[in-house]
Structures are given as C-alpha cells and as structure tokens.
Amino acid sequence: MSDDKFLNKSAIGIEGYSGPVEFKNVTLEQSVGNHHYFSFLWRPGRLTSDLSYQQELIQKYIGKGISITFGEFRFKGLITSIAVIEEDGAASGFQVSGVSPTILLDDVPQSASYYQQSLQNVIQGALKDASSSLLKTQVVPAYKKTLPYCVQYNETDFDFLARLSARYGEWMYYDGNTLVIGDIQKKEVKLTKNVTLHNLQTTAAVTPQRINYVSYDAMKASPLSEKAQKAETGSHPLMQLSSSASDDLYSSSSGKQTFIHHGYTQEELKHTKDLQSKVTAAAFVKVSGLSELPVMPGQRISIASDSSQSAYTVISCNHFASTPGNYHCTFTAIPADVKVPPYSNPHLVPKAEIQSALVKDNNDPEKLGRVRVQFFWQPQNELSPWIRQASPAAGGGTGFHFVPEVGEEVVVGFEGGNAEMPFVLGSKFNGKSKSGYGDAQNNMKAIKTRSGNLIQLDDNTGSVTVTDKNGSTMIMDGSGNITVKSKTLVTVKTEDKIVVDAPNQIEFLSKEIHLKGSQKVVIGEGEAQITIDQQANKIFSKADIIKGTAVSLYHMESEANMKLKAEEHDTTGSTKLTFNSQEINMDGSTNTNIKGGMLNLNC
DSSP: OOOGGGTTTOEEEETTOOSOOOEEEEEEEEETTSOOEEEEEEOOSOOOOOHHHHHHHHHHHTTOEEEEEETTEEEEEEEEEEEEEEETTEEEEEEEEEEOGGGGGOSSOEEEEEEEEEHHHHHHHHHTTSOTTTOEEEEOOSOOSEEEEEEEEEEOHHHHHHHHHHHTTOOEEEOSSEEEESOOOOOEEEEEBTTTEEEEEEEEOOOOOOOEEEEEETTTTEEEEEEOOOOOOTTOHHHHHHHHHHHHHSOOOOOOOEEOTTOOSHHHHHHHHHHHHHHHHHTTEEEEEEESSOOOTTOEEEEEOSSOEEEEEEEEEEEEEEETTEEEEEEEEEETTOOSOTTOOTTOOOBOOOEEEEEEEOOOTTOSSOBEEEETTSOTTOOOOOBOBOOSOEETTEEOOOOOOTTOEEEEEEGGGBTTSEEEEEEOOOSSSOOSOOOTTOOEEEEEOTTSOEEEEETTTTEEEEEOTTSOEEEEOSSSOEEEEOSSOOOOOOSSOOOOOOSSOOOOOSSOOOOOOSSEEEEEETTEEEEEESSOEEEEEOSSOOOOOOSSOOOOOOSSOOOOOOSSOOOOOSSOOOOOOSOOOOOOSSOOOOOOSSOOOOO
16 A cells, blocks of 8 residues: 555665665564564565575674664664575575564573662663663653562563563553653654545453452551452543443452452552553453554554544554555554553562572561571572561460571472562571481481570480580480489579479488578478477477487587487497586486496596
C-alpha cells in the first residue's frame, strides 16, 4: 500500500556499508515489554555464488548496527543473522535478520539483590552495565515507594526489567532509539478511518474483576485483607459496558478468598489489589487495524471517524514494506484511559529453590531470633533482610531459642518459592565445620553452644552429661547414679527448704564439714535430736544408751561450768582416774565412800 507522503521514504542503512541498501520485503515486529525483530532481503550491488565473497560479506556485517526508516519513524537495531539465498544455483540475495539493541540485556542469567531501594534505583542498577553507545535508556517509573527487598534471581537483565515492569505496572518499550521504562510517548499520531486507517476492528471482552485478597503480616502477627473493587473504566463507552457485563456474568459472592504470600504488609496487599484492578481494565477493549502511517509501541494514536474520535495506546505493531515506496503497518491498541500495560501482573515474583547461605548478622533489633544471611550468589556488599527461622516451637515467651552463629551455614527456604521472602529452615554441618560427635551406631546426640556448654545423650549407656565451659559436669550415668562435679563451688539454694532423702545412708566426705544455721542447727528429730541455737545447746534422746567413743582422747571443755547429772554417775579409768583442780569438793548427802588398795592423802 502506498501513499505519496511516504513514497521512497522507506530506507535501510547498514553500519560500514556506504552505498544505498537495495532491499525487498522488510518487516519489523514490535511490542511493548519485548524485543523488536526485523528481517529483509538484501540485494547488494554484486551478487555471486562465490563462497569466499559470501563469507566475507557475512563476516563484515554480522553484528553490525542497522537503521530502518519508515517516513519519520526510525528504528535502530543489530544484525544477528545473515543467510545466503540462492535460486536455481544462483545467488538472489542475503536474508538479513536482527533485533533491537535491547537484546544486549538478554545475555546470560544472573543474580543480584537490592535492599531498601526505590524502583528507579533498582532499574538503573540492572542497566548500569548496558552499553550506552548501543542502547540509550530513559527510566521514569510511576511507582515511587521504597522496595524492602528486591531480587534478580537467575534472570537476564532484560527478563528482570520486564518482570519488574509487569509487577509494578510500568510501561516498558523500545521506541526505535531508546529503551523507555515508565512513561508514554507524548507525541500523538492521528489516523482517519478509511483514509490512513483501514480494516479497523474493535473487540470487547468480559473478565472477572472482583478478587478478595488475603495475606499475613508477620511483624504485626495479623491477617490482612483487601476486597477488590470494580475496575476503573475511564470514559470509553465499551470499557464501561464490558465492566458491567463482567459483573453480571461473574457475580459469584461465595466469600472465598485468594491468598498471596507476597502481600506481607497492608500497603503491599493494596498495591496488588489496585494493580490487578487496573490490568483487568486493560483487557476489556482492544482495537486493531492497518495504518498507512507508521506507529510504534507506547505511542498515543487518535482514531477519527464520521461521528467520534477516540484515543488509544499502541501495544504492538508490525511494519511491512515490500519496496521502498510500498509501506503499511498493522497494530493493536488499548484505550488511552487504561493506566497500566496489559502485561501487568502483580504476582510476578522471582522464584528460587531451597539453598545454603552464611549467617552474617544475628543481633536482631526486634528480638525475634532473626538473622541476616548472605547467599553464595551475593557479592560482599549484599545481604538478605532480617529473616525469620523455622523452629520446633515458637510462641510468646515460649519455644526453642537457638539462633545460628555468625559464619555458620544455614539452609534457606522461600515462602511460596518467592526469592524475596527467605526464611531459615535449619543449619548444616560442612567439610570445615563438623559436629565431632558421630559414631557408627549413631548413639551420641549432643547440643553444644559457642562457649563450650554441652549436653550429651548417649544411647549406648543411656547416660546424660551436662558440661559447662569450665568443665563442671552433672552426669546421669544410665544406671540410676547421678554425679555432680565442680572445679570450684557447688551451691544449692532455695527460698524455702532443701530435702535430701536416702532410705539407707547419706555420706558427707571432706577435710572439713561445716553446718551453719543463722538461728539454729538441729540434728535428728523427735526424741533423738541435737539442737544448737543461740540460747541453749541441747542433746535430747529417749534411747537407752548415748555413746561417744574416741581412740585416744575424748575431750569436753567449757569456759565456765560443766554439769553432768544422772541417777547414777559412773566414772571409770581402767588404769588411772585423775581429778585436777585448785579445789575439789566431794559431798555425799548420806555417805561418802573412798576405797582403794592403798589410800594416800597429801595435805
């Protein structure tokens, strides 16, 4: 299809080729959020079947830049493929194919993370290694809030940028010269039906638009919910019609809800609901047609008919020129009232598998037992946020409190497989950090802390041993015996009383044994006891005999008085009985008998 305005306006330029490029059947496929692809048949001035010439031309121009012009529209790309075309053994040209320079961002999958960054900073971080001479960029995202933790996981930079654009509802397209993220072209192309616009087709569709979302805020320990509302339809009459028809068709009110793990705050959940509502509106109405004027993705167009004029945003277009003077393009567009691109999807999160990481910080400011880890794909300046760890039990003031040490290897899982929501599943021994308690029969179980505190459970002997860092131990040997050992002091203390109960015998062994009672010491009970207190010291017993025995000396001493009283008092010295005093008084109220083999009185 030709138009005088564009006659001889289609042209191609190849980097390093000075002459005019003679071409046939040039095509250029463009869409938002994707690479753009071109192809054409090139007929250079010299056509020959000579293999060396063909190889030389391919070698010279493969990977070179190219410009394709349709009227005022110009596209810059890169040649990625050149194929020799022969008919009946004679060369008829070279089939040249290529892609937009956005392909430079689609090289190899890689990983990176961004902590507490804006969406703009994240995008610019992904673009920092792009060649500015081959790919210009313009980044003006509408989403301004700070992202708590954003991950690129085993994705090319282009896939990462495309996913971010979809997740946050940002326009992403190549305008022929610049990769644009977050803005729509201000320049508008006016198309007139049956003049510059043909085969116009308008499609309206219905789609569910009311989704009730629920999630969970772990920091507040609170469930979250957002009820989806009717999609914003703007001023386009067919959008309003589609929205009403969708409500009538999908009118279920079962009350069932959709759970999303990535809506971990009320703000994030609301963003998900709002974006889903906007992308629903993007699916209501589409128009397509054939234009004699070039349009491009991300461009506003106005379509004029006999009775009305409507504005749209182009989301895809295919350009075709069979010869330099024969051009047309087909396009698909959505109403300009639609606020987000149709590929938007708030649920597009990075997916990751369970993997190991190293603990880098465990001083959780919120005292939740969280840690910050470094994955093996993160450089030295990147860490995870504070992440929770799974525990056999966890509750308010209850559960297991075992936080991994800095430098230890942990195994990390991801809620819903989302690489931006890691949590610690457990810890791992490795070749450099071994437990040291393994045995062939798996008899030994142990818990050991950083300082050396240790609990050992031996299934061979049935014993349990508790050891502190200084070597003090409490051993339950599995045979019913308990041994407590300390290198310094053992203290048993209670606010009430301590009972030591043994049916047979209790032994205290030491160089010295001290019994101290601040008010009283009582040994024994009932009718057989020794009481030592501050007022009177008593030995009381109803036993027939109280006997004290010493091998060499039995010594009783009082600083003042000593009284021995009984109905009969018998003092016997098997060889000698000696009474020594300054004064000795002996008084028998009835009789006093002194008897001996020899009586000596010395006065």
